[in-house]
Amino acid sequence: MTEPRPKIVGFCCERHGMDAVVLAARSGKQFEVSVRLVQVPCTGRVDGMHILRSLEEGADAVFVLGCLEKNCYYDTGSIEGRKRVGYVKQMLSELGLEKERVEMFNAASSNSWVFPEIVAKMVEVVRKFGPVGGEKR
Amino acid sequence: MMPILVIGGGPAGVTAAKSLVDKGGEVVLVEKTDSLGGRAREWTCKGLVECRNCGVCYAIDRAAELLTQPSVEVLLLSNVTFAQKSEEGFSVKIKSSPRYVTDDCIGCGKCVAVCPVDGKAVFPPTGSGQPRVHWIDRDKCLHFKKGKCSACAEICPTGAVDYEDRARNITRNVAAVVYATGIEPIxxxxxxxxxxxxxxxxxxxxxxxxxxxxxxxxxxxxxxxxxxxxxxxxxxxxxxxxxxxxxxxxxxxxxxxxxxxxxxxxxxxxxxxxxxxxxxxxxxxxxxxxxxxxxxxxxxxxxxxxxxxxxxxxxxxxxxxxxxxxxxxxxxxxxxxxxxxxxMRPHDATGDIAKSLGINADQMGFAATTSDLEKSGVYVCGAVTQPMDIEETAVRAMAIASKIKTREGGT
Amino acid sequence: MNAKIQVVLCKCCSEMPKLLNIARLEKLASESGNVLSVMTLDGLCDGKELTQIVAEARAKEIDRAIVLACQKKDVSPALIKAYRRAGVNEYLVGIVNIREEVVLPHTAEPERAQTKAETKLLAAIARSRLLQPLERSSEDMKTRNVVIVGGGVAGQAAAREAAKYGVHTIILEKTGKSITAPGVVMPRARLIGGKGYGGNFELRIKVGESVEDLGAASIVVASGGGWATLKGALAKTVKGALPLYEFYQKLQLDQVPAGTVVFMDTPDPAGKTLKVQDFAWDDTLETAIELKKKRPDTAVFVVFQEMRASGLSELAYKEAAEIGVKFVRYDRSATPKVDPKDPTVLTVKDLSQGEVLKIKLGAMVFASIPASQDNQIIAEALRIPMSPDGGIRRGSIQRGPVSTPKPGVFVCGSALFPKSRDVAAAEGEAAGKMAGEFAARGSIEYGGIVAQVTQEKCSACLTCVRTCPYEAPFIGTATKAEIRVQACQGCGMCVGICPSKAIELLNYTDDQIMTESKTLLGGDF
Incomplete structure (x- = not known):
């Protein structure tokens, strides 16, 4: 019996967020195929609505990946991103969904290990709590 | 316009090189190892959520950025073998060793897995170094030592192994030299x-x-x-x-x-x-x-x-x-x-090339830049001059590049 | 929907033909609505294939493109130039990172990777249909002024370097001291206000008693440390406490008072200000050594918590100890004190000996450099952030070691954090280079991916104004938010936070982002 494939969406900033993905890929790292990345200029652009809509449209977990705080190219962007994620986490419990399904991460461009670990964490969250809606795909 | 020679592809070298080409300069950068980034390639980012200002990602970013600059000629696995003062600057000879792996390399690492040599003969780029292309050490490789074994070439999914790669002897005439050979750990x-x-x-x-x-x-x-x-x-x-x-x-x-x-x-x-x-x-x-x-x-x-x-x-x-x-x-x-x-100790400021450039290292091995040296067109840069962290290195490299640009050829 | 899309597949990036079936991608692309041209090229990096793209794009009159390749930085500049020649707006060229998102990390699962690649292609097409052509504009810089706040070591270095770029340097120096520097030096001048954006700042300065306006293309904050001011319990109590550099001058002129000299690390050892104070150790040790050599019979003490003579200055520490300078370490449990009733004796517990010393003072010298009080005024005037210890905060290191978060504003020297003169000078040079290069451009480019307000939806809550680090949003005459496009950096923070959803980020609108994520979620992989 195969595990249902976790559908994970990641909003990555075009700076260190995507740089961390690229370095991992260019270091031969492998990660779960069903991760879908959406690139944004800065994680400060991410709206709670984007995260919630993704969950509505089939995502089992959503992460936001930005530059390290205080190292954000746009100064406070990844701090804003974390606030949005925090806001959505609060709403999730009201919606009856586990807070862990939505998470904020930060990375620098020199880390090849961090992105695969982020994906692994989110895959584990989906394995632990099951798909959203409890249906098998 | 004659290019500027930058010796060393660590934080000092890549910062200086980028600053030099910022307003229309040309650079030849010679790095003896397989990739750019210097010691910072094997240093870790020290933040998990919040940046701790260690400067490591700065070095890696500058290294990656330099490879996208058309007016920078990056020579990896290369060494300056000869340098002599000329009328307009310096005449230099560079030996560029073969990498044996082309840009088709995707970094999958299958070659390393099948390499039969104890301690391996094929390597990924050092740490987080750029570019992300593997390389073969000819002195350890059985293909060259014994004339047999093509395990890496056979397994490479993109056919990126090129045993026919050859060393190149390159001559360049440069307007000035930035000497940025960095450090080694004690x-x-x-x-x-x-x-x-x-x-x-x-x-x-x-x-x-x-x-x-x-x-x-x-x-x-x-x-x-x-x-x-x-x-x-x-x-x-x-x-x-x-x-x-x-x-x-x-x-x-x-x-x-x-x-x-x-x-x-x-x-x-x-x-x-x-x-x-x-x-x-x-x-x-x-x-x-x-x-x-x-x-x-x-x-x-x-x-x-x-x-x-x-x-x-x-x-x-x-x-x-x-x-x-x-x-x-x-x-x-x-x-x-x-x-x-x-x-740290300063690295490589006492050898023949340093001497032929007129660089005098003190008994600790540090090579300060002096006004006489600068007048002759040689600028020593980075931690090879005195202990400094990545941020200070970057600042000093920018300052030196600015000095060179506005003196050597105008802006 | 009038979009005319060209899809370009870079074979090199989709490397491992055994992983991705390019033919299936080509087929999918050509069967998609609005796709008029599908091209597969061996590679894009060396530029030779780009002429083919241009020819085909012109022939099919396409107006937007999707390129399946690798991370933008390697490929995009040449690609965008090529498309411009073909008449395609640069903001309608979308690069899909097939190589690093699909091909490299999923080598063990070619079928799922194929579906993922196809889904990413569909998502890119769906997004592309919704994009608008965007234009950049340019605005001339009204001045070539590089205004340097502070005429100390860093400020002078900045002026010297910036001037080499053919710009006009103006140093604002708050004291009346005489400074040799290129350009203009304005004594008794302070920065008290400012507005505008990189390239066209409008500053308000106070020169003496009069207030003036000054335009600036770029700004260097080199306001230094407040070393000249000795604030703290010890400085108040001790008679004749001297800042280090004054003491050094007196030493050169042989005017140092007789008696024991104590170099203290801070005039406020028990106070909160210890957080900020750092010691110009290089200069202190140099002075102590020179003093001891000139006056071998004078007792010289250096009293400190942390001996921060780093790098090669450590050798000066060694030399000083060898010629008889006494180093006394204390800690916060027993800070050095001077009894107000007898202000000529310093009492300090030497940790390494465990004894309490009573030192009869000839002179007490402080090299500490607290944050300048002016930093607050400057930070407010320019709306740049401060660090918790009272200095100016550098922006992200991604923007360089001397940048603030505001484009066109740079910071260097002890204004960032107290430091020795030679590092301050190097930072000044670096900042001067950045500011000089910036101003020398003569014009700024702006626009493209910027924020845009739909005023009917705006409730003037000011959230965007408070969030933006660049002061791009402002409340205009209609009492609605407007975007100062010249200042907008296109990050979208204001867009994400606007509670009324009154702001959009062009080409990263909610619709465009969510169409992409929805399409991606539609794929079965």
Whole structure:
């Protein structure tokens, strides 16, 4: 019996967020195929609505990946991103969904290990709590 | 317009090179290893959520950026073999060793897995170095030594192995030279300082950084377990009359305190004892680390240098013996991992090429840039001139590049 | 929907033909609505294939493109130039990172990777249909002024370097001291206000008693440390306490008072200001050594918590100790004190000896450099952030070591954090280079991916104004938010936070982002 494939969406900033993905890929790292990345200029652009809509449209977990705080190219962007994620986490419990399904991460461009670990964490969250809606795909 | 030669592809070299081409210059950059980024390639980012200003990503970003600049000729696995003053600047000869792997390389690492050589003959790019292309060391490779074995070529999914690659001898006429050969770590482990090199669970900061950069966590070399009680010992090989060097390597406190903070981020229950003489956290209030340590109940700052470390072969743990500063008593503490913060020496400022460029290194190996040297068109840059961290290196490299641009050819 | 899309597949990036079936991608692309041209090229990096793209794009009159390749930085500049020649707006060229998102990390699962690649292609097409052509504009810089706040070591270095770029340097120096520097030096001048954006700042300065306006293309904050001011309990109590550099001058002129000299690390050892104070150790040790050599019989003490003579200065520490300078370490449990009833004696507990010393003072010298009080005024005037210890905060290191978060504003020297003169000078040069290069451009480019307000939806809550680090949003005459496009950096923070959803980020609108994520979620992989 195969595990249902976790559908994970990641909003990555075009700076260190995507740089961390690229370095991992260019270091031969492998990660779960069903991760879908959406690139944004800065994680400060991410709206709670984007995260919630993704969950509505089939995502089992959503992460936001930005530059390290205080190292954000746009100064406070990844701090804003974390606030949005925090806001959505609060709403999730009201919606009856586990807070862990939505998470904020930060990375620098020199880390090849961090992105695969982020994906692994989110895959584990989906394995632990099951798909959203409890249906098998 | 004649290009400027930059010798060294570390933070100093890549910053200087980028600054030089910022307003229409040309650069030839010669790097002796397989990739750009210098020592920072094998150093870790020291933040997990919040940036701790270590500068490592800056070096990697500049390295990656430099490869996208059309007016920079990057020569990796290359060495300057000859340099002579000419009318307009310098005539230089560069030996560019073959990489044997083309840009088709996707970094999958299958070649490394099948290489039969003990210690391998094919390697990924060093640490986080750029570009992300593997390379073969001809001196270790059976294909070249014995005329047989094409295991890597056969397994490579993109056919990126090219045994026909050849060394190139390149001649360039350059307007000026930036000498930025950087640093090497002090050989504390080779000297078996404080058990390093003898006891498996005493590692140098160089090892700790490398592991953290590759894996994001530390593991005890003896059994692979995560350390729970760590000692970090500062000034190993620096500020010493007997061992290593007399000067202070300047950046070790900065990096070691930030690694301490990273280790607590990774595992908030880790016990960490920080042994030091003076806290030289650069460009930060001197109390900041102390305030942080106080808030973390499991971190202790101990102003005393351990005299000796014993091992416990049964567990691989270490006993660190130190005289306390205040009560002059001997204390012994047990740790499952000890990290020695080793300092730095300047790298390669005393060789033939340096001499032919007119560079005079002092007896510690540092090569200061002087106004006479600058007038002759040679600029020494970065930590090969004196101890400095990545941020200071960047600033000085920008300043030197600006000086060259506005003197040599106008803007 | 009038979009005319060209899809370009870079074979090199989709490397491992055994992993991705390019033919299936080509087929999928050509069967998609609005796709008029599908091209597969061996590679894009060396530029030779780009002429083919241009020819085909012109022939099919396409107006937007999707390129399946690798991370933008390697490929995009040449690609965008090529498309411009073909008449395609640069903001309608979308690069899909097939190589690093699909090909490299999923080598063990070619079928799922194929579906993922196809889904990413569909998502890119769906997004592309919704994009608008965007234009950049340019605005001339009204001046070539590089205004440097502070005429100290860093400020002078900045002026010297910036001037080499053919710009006009203006140093604002708050004291009346005489400074040799290129350009203009305005004594008794302070920055008190400012507005505008990189390239066209409008500054308000106070020169003496009069207030003036000054335009600036770029700004260097080199306001230094407040070393000239000795604030703290010890400085108040001790008679004749001197800042280090004054003492050094007196030493050169042989005017140092007789008696024991104590170099203290801070005039406020018990106070909160210890956080900020750092010691110009290089200069202190140099002075102590020179003093001891000139007056071998004078007792010289250096009293400190942390001996921060780093790098090669460690050798000066060694030399000083060898010629008889006494180093006394204290800690916060027993800070050095001077009894107001007898202000000529310093009492300090020497930690390493465990004894309490009573030192009869000839002179007490402080080299500490607290943060300049002016930093607050400057930070407010320019709306740049401060660090917790009273200095100016550098922006992300991604923007360089001397940048603030505001484009066109740079910071260097002890204004960032107290430091020795030679590092301050190097930072000044670096900042001067950045500011000079910036101003020398003569014009700024702006626009493209910027924020845009739909005023009917705006409730003037000011959230966007408070969030933006660049002061791009402002409340205009209609009492609604407007975007100062010249200042907008296109990050979208204001867009994400606007509670009324009154702001959009062009080409990263909610619709465009969510169409992409929805399409991606539609794929079965």
């Amino acid at each position: 050989e504390a482990c080779e000297m078996n300082r404080l058990g390093c090199g003898r006891y498996p669970n005493v590692i140098s900061s160089v090892d700790a950084e490398k592991t953290l950069n590759e894996k994001g966590r530390l593991a005890r070399p003896s059994d692979g377990k995560a350390p729970k009680k760590i000692a970090i010992i500062q000034c190993v090989g620096s500020r010493s009359v007997k061992v290593g060097v007399e000067y202070c390597s300047k950046f070790c406190c900065k990096y070691a305190t930030k690694i301490s903070q990273l280790l607590l981020d990774i595992d908030p229950e880790v016990n960490l004892d920080f042994y030091f003489m003076d806290l030289r956290t650069l460009y930060e209030p001197q109390d900041e680390f102390k305030v942080w340590a106080k808030a973390k109940k499991t971190v202790k700052l101990i102003r005393s240098m351990p005299a000796v470390i014993f091992d416990r072969p049964d567990t691989g743990n270490l006993l660190v013996r130190v005289a306390s500063e205040t009560d002059l008593e001997i204390h012994e503490s047990e740790y499952d991992l000890v990290i020695l913060s080793v300092g």
